[in-house]
Amino acid sequence: MDLQQLIVDDPAAGLFRVHRSAMTSPEILALERERIFDRCWLYVGHASEIPNAGDFRRRSIAGWPIIFVRGSDGEVRALFNTCTHRGARICRQDEGNAKTFQCFYHAWTFDTCGRLIGLPGEDAYGSGWDRSERALRAAPRLDSYRGFYFVSFSPDGEDLATYLDGAKEYLDLVVDQAEAGMRLIPGENKYAIRANWKLLSENSFDAYHVLSLHQTYYAFLASLGVDVTGARGWTAAEAQAYDLGHGHAVTDTPARMPRPVALWHPCFGEEARGEIDRLRARLVARHGEERAYRMAETVRNLFIYPNLFLIDGPAVTLRVYWPTAPDGMEVHAWALGPAEEEPALLANRLVAYQLFLGPGGFGTPDDVEVLEACQEGFAARTVEWSDVSRGMQRDGPRLFTDELHLRAFWREWHAHVQGRRHGDHREGRKQPPRPASTLV
Amino acid sequence: MATNVPDGHAAPTISREEVEDFLYAEAALLDAWRLDEWLTLFTEDARYVVPSPDLPHADPATSLSLIDDDIVRLRGRVARLNSRHAYREFPWSRTRRLVSNVRITGTDGEDVCVSAAFLVYRIRNGQADPFMGQYSYRLTRVDGALKIRLRRADLDLDVLAPHGTVSIIL
Numbered sequence: 001m002d003l004q005q006l007i008v009d010d011p012a013a014g015l016f017r018v019h020r021s022a023m024t025s026p027e028i029l030a031l032e033r034e035r036i037f038d039r040c041w042l043y044v045g046h047a048s049e050i051p052n053a054g055d056f057r058r059r060s061i062a063g064w065p066i067i068f069v070r071g072s073d074g075e076v077r078a079l080f081n082t083c084t085h086r087g088a089r090i091c092r093q094d095e096g097n098a099k100t101f102q103c104f105y106h107a108w109t110f111d112t113c114g115r116l117i118g119l120p121g122e123d124a125y126g127s128g129w130d131r132s133e134r135a136l137r138a139a140p141r142l143d144s145y146r147g148f149y150f151v152s153f154s155p156d157g158e159d160l161a162t163y164l165d166g167a168k169e170y171l172d173l174v175v176d177q178a179e180a181g182m183r184l185i186p187g188e189n190k191y192a193i194r195a196n197w198k199l200l201s202e203n204s205f206d207a208y209h210v211l212s213l214h215q216t217y218y219a220f221l222a223s224l225g226v227d228v229t230g231a232r233g234w235t236a237a238e239a240q241a242y243d244l245g246h247g248h249a250v251t252d253t254p255a256r257m258p259r260p261v262a263l264w265h266p267c268f269g270e271e272a273r274g275e276i277d278r279l280r281a282r283l284v285a286r287h288g289e290e291r292a293y294r295m296a297e298t299v300r301n302l303f304i305y306p307n308l309f310l311i312d313g314p315a316v317t318l319r320v321y322w323p324t325a326p327d328g329m330e331v332h333a334w335a336l337g338p339a340e341e342e343p344a345l346l347a348n349r350l351v352a353y354q355l356f357l358g359p360g361g362f363g364t365p366d367d368v369e370v371l372e373a374c375q376e377g378f379a380a381r382t383v384e385w386s387d388v389s390r391g392m393q394r395d396g397p398r399l400f401t402d403e404l405h406l407r408a409f410w411r412e413w414h415a416h417v418q419g420r421r422h423g424d425h426r427e428g429r430k431q432p433p434r435p436a437s438t439l440v
Numbered sequence: 441m442a443t444n445v446p447d448g449h450a451a452p453t454i455s456r457e458e459v460e461d462f463l464y465a466e467a468a469l470l471d472a473w474r475l476d477e478w479l480t481l482f483t484e485d486a487r488y489v490v491p492s493p494d495l496p497h498a499d500p501a502t503s504l505s506l507i508d509d510d511i512v513r514l515r516g517r518v519a520r521l522n523s524r525h526a527y528r529e530f531p532w533s534r535t536r537r538l539v540s541n542v543r544i545t546g547t548d549g550e551d552v553c554v555s556a557a558f559l560v561y562r563i564r565n566g567q568a569d570p571f572m573g574q575y576s577y578r579l580t581r582v583d584g585a586l587k588i589r590l591r592r593a594d595l596d597l598d599v600l601a602p603h604g605t606v607s608i609i610l
Contacts, residue, residue, distance in 0.1 A: 094494065186495060186498065186503045187494065187495050187498060187503040188495075190598075190601075191599065191600035193604050216525045216526055220513075224512075343501065343502070347501040347502075350500065350501070350502075350503070350504055353504065354504070354507060355513065359607075360506035360507040360607075362520055365606075365607040366526065366527045368604045368605050369528040372604075
């Protein structure tokens with residue numbers, strides 16, 4: 001297989017296409033595991049999930065069994081959930097608070113920092129056996145950015161802050177909406193899609209499909225009095241997409257929808273108006289008018305390469321996924337909200353989330369259906385290419401319905417599967433914001 | 441058993457047989473995709489809830505659910521499923537619902553509380569995906585007919601795999 005041939009990227013002709021074997025080949029999936037999922041920084045959990053010493057969440061991260069735990073020393077760790085003795089998964093609950101983790105096979109007992117603190121019959125082990133060498137192994141690297149924890153299964157590589165690149169600015173726009181910090185709201189959407197994982201990297205911010213695939217959602221919003229006409233005919237000056245470097249990308253558009261922080265709409269009810277206006281005013285006080293506008297009155301689908309989305313629309317969705325097979329993926333999604341949010345606005349946030357997103361919404365089921373339909377279509381192997389060329393020769397900024405952001409993902413992916421460090425991210429690269437002092 | 445009866449209201453009189461007949465008739469409407477008729481079974485203040493699989497029995501006001509419909513959203517859901525553009529369900533899947541273990545668990549004012557076990561198969565493209573769990577209903581009598589004030593489907597599934605979605609009415 002010639003990996004270089006998997007993508008045709010021809011700016012001079014305005015053509016970008018992806019060979020469909022990228023979505024069907026077991027060999028390519030094996031390369032992705034080795035060169036992407038075993039190397040990149042991968043989202044593992046949020047600080048709000050484990051606030052106290054001993055709090056833990058059992059996770060599977062791209063297939064790696066992990067205990068995401070705050071140890072008795074207060075430090076957050078990502079421990080491999082495998083006994084160092086014979087391999088059994090020692091943590092067998094999804095979440096909780098523990099003083100120790102005891103393997104149920106031979107009763108080896110570890111503390112929440114991973115140390116082996118007890119085992120039956122230790123006197124049977126010889127002089128070369130060292131208890132300290134049998135501590136639970138931790139993922140080689142763990143780091144966090146503003147409450148979002150990431151692991152890397154590679155001991156070396158760029159630090160997280162460098163890796164996140166231009167995505168940090170967009171993470172800040174979400175985190176700074178809260179005064180007492182963002183938290184993951186209880187309740188997890190956990191589902192499978194019978195399609196290649198990369199199709200969700202495209203779909204989760206593919207704005208081109210929204211009005212066709214999701215017309216039933218917009219019809220319902222229109223029946224509630226939400227103005228949905230604005231989504232048509234937007235110019236690139238209003239509704240943009242950016243390459244954020246390192247494979248990350250974002251769509252960044254004006255909000256034409258209710259936002260709990262903080263854009264009032266009649267569907268919130270008149271009684272919520274005061275609170276939402278108050279939240280908006282406090283955003284301005286904390287961050288200034290320009291930044292408050294971006295936080296309150298724009299919608300951003302942020303992609304953090306290779307498998308994380310933070311979708312800040314009528315609610316904030318955190319979505320992570322990974323391959324289980326060339327034609328299968330597992331998806332986990334949560335709602336994020338300000339820790340201090342008033343009950344009525346929290347309830348409204350949850351309704352807004354569920355209305356579109358999630359396996360029971362008016363939108364996501366049709367996304368799942370179309371990704372599975374694409375995967376089925378790939379069986380026609382002589383139709384070799386998928387097209388991702390929209391807007392490639394547009395002058396100036398790219399429109400959010402252009403496919404610049406999808407290409408940003410594919411360019412990084414193509415470099416990685418070939419064993420190169422980075423793709424070419426010159427098309428539509430978002431420049432870092434100027435410091436406030438230089439603004440006129 | 442809750443037996444608080446407000447002044448002027450009689451405690452509801454209802455037999456398990458009547459409840460079972462109601463639930464079986466409801467299941468038949470859903471399996472036949474007669475959704476507009478199904479909608480007429482609900483009160484104006486009705487709620488239809490499917491919690492996230494990891495938190496069955498959770499409060500939809502404070503936890504992320506799969507579905508938390510008031511009557512407006514429920515009508516929107518039916519309008520969507522009746523259109524040709526709810527692509528996950530166009531053409532409609534076949535479904536087969538088995539409702540069992542029906543119990544009257546209590547009364548609350550004019551409402552009677554019911555629990556039942558369900559097994560709903562969704563059959564499509566050679567695949568039969570089973571959804572199993574527990575129904576909780578609050579039923580009330582309006583002009584002699586039973587109506588649904590609350591319909592909750594708590595899934596026993598802990599992950600929607602391979603189902604992917606809850607695109608049918610559970």
